[in-house]
Amino acid sequence: MDSQAPSTMAESRCLVIGAASGIGRATATRLRASGAAVTGADLPSATWPGGPGTSLAMDVTDPASVAAAVAAADQEMGGLDAVVNCAGILGPVAPAAATSVQDFERIMQINLTGAFIVSQAVLPGMAAAGYGRLLHISSTAGKEGVVNMPAYSASKAGILGLVKSLAKEFALSGVTVNALAPGNVVTPLFAEVPKEQQAAQAAKIPMGRFGTPAEAAALIEFIVSPAASYTTGSVFDLSGGRATY
Numbered sequence: 141m142d143s144q145a146p147s148t149m150a151e152s153r154c155l156v157i158g159a160a161s162g163i164g165r166a167t168a169t170r171l172r173a174s175g176a177a178v179t180g181a182d183l184p185s186a187t188w189p190g191g192p193g194t195s196l197a198m199d200v201t202d203p204a205s206v207a208a209a210v211a212a213a214d215q216e217m218g219g220l221d222a223v224v225n226c227a228g229i230l231g232p233v234a235p236a237a238a239t240s241v242q243d244f245e246r247i248m249q250i251n252l253t254g255a256f257i258v259s260q261a262v263l264p265g266m267a268a269a270g271y272g273r274l275l276h277i278s279s280t281a282g283k284e285g286v287v288n289m290p291a292y293s294a295s296k297a298g299i300l301g302l303v304k305s306l307a308k309e310f311a312l313s314g315v316t317v318n319a320l321a322p323g324n325v326v327t328p329l330f331a332e333v334p335k336e337q338q339a340a341q342a343a344k345i346p347m348g349r350f351g352t353p354a355e356a357a358a359l360i361e362f363i364v365s366p367a368a369s370y371t372t373g374s375v376f377d378l379s380g381g382r383a384t385y
């Protein structure tokens with residue numbers, strides 16, 4: 141392991157993508173509170189709550205934009221130990237017959253191809269340093285398939301295969317690659333799910349409530365911490381008991 145590798149979260153230099161909203165925003169806040177150096181990135185059009193802070197423009201579908209932001213974050217913090225990719229969209233909630241190929245491809249492009257582009261941009265540097273934590277956000281939808289979300293479910297299932305493959309490729313390098321699979325977390329994205337579908341999902345949650353971004357951030361912090369050193373290619377459920385396998 142590289143002598144510069146962090147031994148605590150407070151020593152970690154973190155890039156959070158999709159940090160202007162929801163789970164990404166809560167993650168950046170939590171990691172900062174733990175003493176980590178944190179750079180947030182999001183779309184150029186994103187509105188940053190509470191002022192600009194340390195933030196970069198990045199579109200995960202554009203390899204040049206991702207490479208530039210990763211290089212800027214690396215330079216700003218003097219290295220990159222942990223990357224949390226929270227960039228994602230829900231897209232239209234509609235039956236397959238009413239989902240256009242264009243919509244399908246756009247959702248796949250942001251949620252899945254974007255994760256691949258981010259992985260390509262950060263893994264070689266982490267491997268060269270001998271230490272790294274990369275986390276992508278999948279979904280219970282990727283494990284179970286959710287009705288009227290064929291593209292979203294497919295994109296999130298793709299994340300599972302992606303992290304499992306990359307985890308094996310980088311297993312000897314000191315770098316872990318994992319996925320978080322949230323069920324229902326109250327964010328602007330979740331607010332786009334029609335109310336009747338939200339109610340149907342709520343009925344499947346043994347804990348009887350939706351999750352909060354802060355609860356997601358707490359688990360994310362552990363997954364990207366130096367302490368989480370023996371788990372890679374794994375899918376961490378965050379579903380109030382909804383996910384059962």
Ligand SMILES: NC(=O)c1ccc[n+]([C@@H]2O[C@H](COP(=O)([O-])OP(=O)(O)OC[C@H]3O[C@@H](n4cnc5c(N)ncnc54)[C@H](O)[C@@H]3O)[C@@H](O)[C@H]2O)c1
Nearest residue numbers: 158161162163183199200227228279322324325327329330
């Ligand atoms: N909220 C939930 O219930 C839930 C459940 C399962 C999975 N997820 C996943 O968690 C992740 C975070 O979602 P959230 O609920 O916090 O949503 P959110 O809408 O609050 O945040 C998503 C962020 O991603 C950014 N983003 C979108 N497209 C981007 C792009 N091309 N490049 C860079 N950034 C981009 C948005 O600007 C936004 O800030 C997503 O991948 C989502 O699919 C959420």
